[in-house]
Amino acid sequence: MKKLFLSLLGVVFLALSLYALFDIVSAVWLIARYETFDAQATAFISGKLLFTSLCLGLFFLIRKAAKKSR
Numbered sequence: 001m002k003k004l005f006l007s008l009l010g011v012v013f014l015a016l017s018l019y020a021l022f023d024i025v026s027a028v029w030l031i032a033r034y035e036t037f038d039a040q041a042t043a044f045i046s047g048k049l050l051f052t053s054l055c056l057g058l059f060f061l062i063r064k065a066a067k068k069s070r
Helices: 002-034 039-068
Strands: none
Touching: 002 039
């Protein structure tokens, strides 16, 4: 049961990470096309990068915990 829960949690965080990476690329594209890279746009992208790194870090921690529970 624990392994199944950790696997599902890992899939959720991996999906969030992939979505966030796509979101970062599209945000950079839209800012470069329609706006300028000012402090607000940079903070916006930095927040997205922080969220992506947090999701990826949690994914790898969950994957490590799932391997230990075998």
